[in-house]
Amino acid sequence: MSSLGFGLISAAVLAIATVGFTMQFAVTNVLNLAYGSIMINSAFVSYYVNQHGVTAWVALVGGVLTGAIASWLLNRFVYTPFQRRNLAPITVVIVSLGIDLMGTFGLQAIVGGGFVSFTQNQGSEYHFAGLLLSSLQLIIIGICAAVLVGVHGLLKYTRLGKAMRATSANRSLARNSGIKTNYIISTTWLISGALCGLAGTVFAMNAGVFEATSAQLYIVLLLAAMFLGGPGEPYGAMFGAITIGVATEVSAAYINPDYKDVIAFVVLIAMLMFRPFGIFGSEKTN
Amino acid sequence: MSVELSKKGQVLTATGLAAGYDGRAIVSDIDIEATPGKVISIVGPNGSGKSTLLKSLVGVVRVLDGTVKVGDTVITNTPSEEVAKIGVGYVPQIDDVFPPLSVKENLEIGGYLLARHEIRGRIDAVLEFFPKLKAMMSRKAGKLSGGERKMLAMGRVLMLSPSVLVLDEPTANLAPIVATQLLEEYIRGFADFGSTVLLVEQRAKAALRISDWTYVLGGGRVVLDGAPDDLAQNPIFIESFLGGGAATHAPKD
Numbered sequence: 338m339s340s341l342g343f344g345l346i347s348a349a350v351l352a353i354a355t356v357g358f359t360m361q362f363a364v365t366n367v368l369n370l371a372y373g374s375i376m377i378n379s380a381f382v383s384y385y386v387n388q389h390g391v392t393a394w395v396a397l398v399g400g401v402l403t404g405a406i407a408s409w410l411l412n413r414f415v416y417t418p419f420q421r422r423n424l425a426p427i428t429v430v431i432v433s434l435g436i437d438l439m440g441t442f443g444l445q446a447i448v449g450g451g452f453v454s455f456t457q458n459q460g461s462e463y464h465f466a467g468l469l470l471s472s473l474q475l476i477i478i479g480i481c482a483a484v485l486v487g488v489h490g491l492l493k494y495t496r497l498g499k500a501m502r503a504t505s506a507n508r509s510l511a512r513n514s515g516i517k518t519n520y521i522i523s524t525t526w527l528i529s530g531a532l533c534g535l536a537g538t539v540f541a542m543n544a545g546v547f548e549a550t551s552a553q554l555y556i557v558l559l560l561a562a563m564f565l566g567g568p569g570e571p572y573g574a575m576f577g578a579i580t581i582g583v584a585t586e587v588s589a590a591y592i593n594p595d596y597k598d599v600i601a602f603v604v605l606i607a608m609l610m611f612r613p614f615g616i617f618g619s620e621k622t623n
Numbered sequence: 624m625s626v627e628l629s630k631k632g633q634v635l636t637a638t639g640l641a642a643g644y645d646g647r648a649i650v651s652d653i654d655i656e657a658t659p660g661k662v663i664s665i666v667g668p669n670g671s672g673k674s675t676l677l678k679s680l681v682g683v684v685r686v687l688d689g690t691v692k693v694g695d696t697v698i699t700n701t702p703s704e705e706v707a708k709i710g711v712g713y714v715p716q717i718d719d720v721f722p723p724l725s726v727k728e729n730l731e732i733g734g735y736l737l738a739r740h741e742i743r744g745r746i747d748a749v750l751e752f753f754p755k756l757k758a759m760m761s762r763k764a765g766k767l768s769g770g771e772r773k774m775l776a777m778g779r780v781l782m783l784s785p786s787v788l789v790l791d792e793p794t795a796n797l798a799p800i801v802a803t804q805l806l807e808e809y810i811r812g813f814a815d816f817g818s819t820v821l822l823v824e825q826r827a828k829a830a831l832r833i834s835d836w837t838y839v840l841g842g843g844r845v846v847l848d849g850a851p852d853d854l855a856q857n858p859i860f861i862e863s864f865l866g867g868g869a870a871t872h873a874p875k876d
């Protein structure tokens with residue numbers, strides 16, 4: 338039962354991260370494998386703000402801003418110039434992998450190899466639907482719910498959100514309709530980057546102790562959750578994240594903790610083989 | 624036409640135009656003019672560059688040489704979002720809707736440049752024109768039939784009341800009766816109202832029937848142009864498009 342509880346919290350963290358990741362991929366067409374390293378860099382910024390006597394939940398704002406700005410800069414100065422050269426899309430993916438390594442090990446060079454943790458009260462414990470949850474865990478679930486509702490509302494009901502979906506579905510036609518797609522894409526980097534920074538900080542808080550390389554394999558979970566739910570689908574991301582989060586934690590508890598990421602890998606490969614557009618996603622018709 | 628969907632037109636001209644992909648010209652030496660109140664059509668075999676030509680006019684494909692103008696405004700290589708803003712509405716041959724968006728959302732995106740309070744009224748006007756769409760507002764565009772989809776594609780572009788309509792094979796996939804209606808009532812109607820219509824149409828006979836002037840494209844160049852009545856008598860045109868000898872009289876009866 339406790340592994341199910343753990344699974345639920347990891348799933349909530351993963352859902353926050355996946356919602357940003359899937360939005361980024363769908364609108365910008367960049368499979369940004371550096372997402373995990375931006376998460377952990379953002380977590381460290383939050384951590385340093387926190388070390389200067391700021392409450393962890395306020396310090397989190399620093400992480401959110403770091404994620405947003407770093408992602409925007411990455412697009413502006415790395416991905417966009419590469420895309421302009423009309424190279425095969427795989428080129429940008431490989432570049433992003435390089436950025437991920439640089440981001441992670443660059444951070445490690447700066448902060449050193451040791452584990453750190455937020456100065457934060459775990460709060461009291463609550464019984465909730467048969468699970469024992471700390472207030473930290475309840476807040477994470479609350480943030481996750483707020484992010485899902487917020488992103489859904491953005492995409493479904495706002496002018497910006499509809500333009501983002503139109504840009505994702507057919508960029509050329511979006512431009513023919515008067516949408517400045519470059520602006521929409523930069524804005525998407527800011528929003529999805531903010532979610533990345535938020536996810537990174539929450540991930541580190543939930544982990545308790547963390548180091549520069551803590552999120553290094555997280556990209557596997559993100560990819561699995563995204564493809565499970567269908568790229569670009571926020572509710573799909575939530576479904577994918579819960580499935581992956583619970584499956585990995587439960588398998589860690591009952592089989593062997595070493596198999597955690599392997600389970601995610603198996604799900605990812607199975608999805609790519611059988612339903613590359615996800616459980617909910619539909620094939621883009623042309 | 625009960626609802627005014629388009630605006631009085633402006634002249635669309637291309638002079639000495641060359642355009643193509645990756646710096647390689649697909650169409651060249653193109654001189655065409657589309658004027659208000661007229662339907663100007665482009666016909667030509669598959670791969671002759673009809674779509675490439677239209678795309679270069681609206682900023683989708685790079686112009687390598689020459690000038691494109693709307694009225695007195697030079698729009699050569701103007702980004703397509705700006706071209707939309709000055710009143711040129713373009714319906715591509717393929718990928719003409721946003722499949723994951725609902726019909727309503729497709730129309731809303733069509734009206735992206737309008738003020739929020741104008742969008743509803745415009746959607747109502749477009750629906751009056753294409754009443755079939757009314758029943759499928761919440762359906763995803765990707766789930767429409769070919770004909771419904773074409774109506775939506777036309778509806779989307781009409782949201783901005785364009786003064787120049789650039790249409791790439793709007794009748795493809797349509798049942799003959801619907802295609803005829805679209806061409807002879809709606810598209811001819813836009814021109815009669817005063818808009819400028821530039822149309823690519825595969826079926827030469829249908830094109831001649833509603834056009835005021837027709838350009839024939841071959842190998843990326845204009846090989847022939849003229850008024851429909853003259854083209855219908857032209858042996859070369861008859862040979863290549865009207866199925867040799869079959870049509871010895873003007874299709875306009």
Ligand SMILES: Nc1ncnc2c1ncn2[C@@H]1O[C@H](COP(=O)(O)OP(=O)(O)OP(=O)(O)O)[C@@H](O)[C@H]1O
Nearest residue numbers: 644649667668669670671672673674675676716825
């Ligand atoms: N994106 C592209 N990149 C490179 N070449 C292209 C591209 N699109 C079209 N072409 C080439 O340009 C030529 C003209 O194509 P285009 O689509 O303009 O023809 P078309 O007259 O519209 O044909 P159809 O009647 O089949 O629609 C073709 O040889 C085609 O292969």
Ligand SMILES: [Mg+2]
Nearest residue numbers: 673674675716
């Ligand atoms: Mg074509």
